[in-house]
Amino acid sequence: MSFCIHVLLCLIGLILKRSMKKKKFLSLRKLAAGSSVNVLEFTVTQLVCSSHHCSQCSHNPFRLIGVGLSVWTFATAGCGSSFDFWSIAICRMLVGVGEASFISLAAPFIDDNAPVPQKTAWLSMFYMCIPTGVALGYVYGGVVGSHLNWRYAFWGEAILMLPFAVLAFVIKPLQLKGFAPAESGKAQxxxxxxxxxxxxxxxxxxxxxxxxxxxxxxxxxxxxxxxxNQLSQFSQDTKVLLQEKVYVVNVLGYIAYNFVIGAYSYWGPKAGYNIYHMSNADMMFGGVTIVCGIVGTISGGFILDQMGATISNAFKLLSAATFLGAISCLTAFCLSSLYGFLALFTVGELLVFATQAPVNYVCLHSVKPSLRALSMAISTVSIHIFGDVPSSPLVGVLQDHVNNWRKTTLALTSIFFLAAGIWFV
Known part of the structure; x- marks a missing residue:
């Protein structure tokens, strides 16, 4: 269930891009801002949901997920019925509510239920849904938009999510490790x-x-x-997290990493079309991303399990994979040959996607169990607010200024080295 929901949540972002792409009155910056509006709302709502769960642990988290997914379904259908930029932006803000209630609780749930020798592998299979959803967004948005209408893409996804929203209300209550049982909450x-x-x-x-x-x-x-009392407890828990040096270093590296990944996912097809004159850039980038995302993410989890799932080994894998991936991607954008670019860029994406399971493993295991949901929320809030929320508009600003996609992508890719350096330290 969680894997299907995660794919659907990631799918919607690329549908928005395909639909708004045809609006002639939008500049690159305004086009990117439409995506960032949703991510910003998602980060704020996720923080609220995770803190609410931490302070009200007697509540059934699946009920909270059900409410969020119901709002998400309604908002996604609203995107399909939008009539201008602001109407779709408002609906996209509401979409963030559903995403937030699910993401902050899924990873701790998987960590609790996965076999000890395979915890990272299970996490990798979950985070594999991110590149899968993004890549399917390229393909799904393009196919439905060209054969029917972009509105049907939103309506179709809303219908697909509806059964999961209903299931979240009727499924057996979830109890995470590190939280008091419901009776304790009632006593309080x-x-x-x-x-x-x-x-x-x-x-x-x-x-x-x-x-x-x-x-x-x-x-x-x-x-x-x-x-x-809840606000005070949230402040205390946040202070404890920020005092965990391992956690902070991990999140700082993740911010730099996500700055690049966010801009890649948004501007990749457009850059490929302008640099290499790809006639089907969306399909090509979607294909590369889905293959590399699945193989790279799963490989990263299994490799860390084979190395020994420890925080030290996780950092070694993070820094090495990101550094080598940065070299491959940087070299790829320097080539004039399309086939040479695709070969090296594929290798680079395989390497950088191998970081997904290790980085989240560190987030979960560098804090005490009762703070895992909040640690995932703050990590996600940070990588969005300081990572992919500003990266898409900033890359749009840079491209508007230099008017050269090769220079823009080279400047963007170099930030991978910063992420590798932070994780190495």
């Missing part, structure tokens, strides 16, 4: 109400004539107190 609620009742009695003692008003203020104070 009873204690909170008891404290609120004491506060109410104090207010009633001041004046019996205003007992009703005091009671209302007491109920309000209980809600405010619980909110402040």
């Amino acid at each position: 609620v009873v204690a909170s109400v008891s404290e609120g009742s004491e506060a109410s009695n104090l207010n009633d003692h001041v004046s019996e004539d205003i007992s009703d008003q005091a009671s209302e203020r007491s109920i309000k104070s209980i809600g405010e107190s619980r909110f402040l």
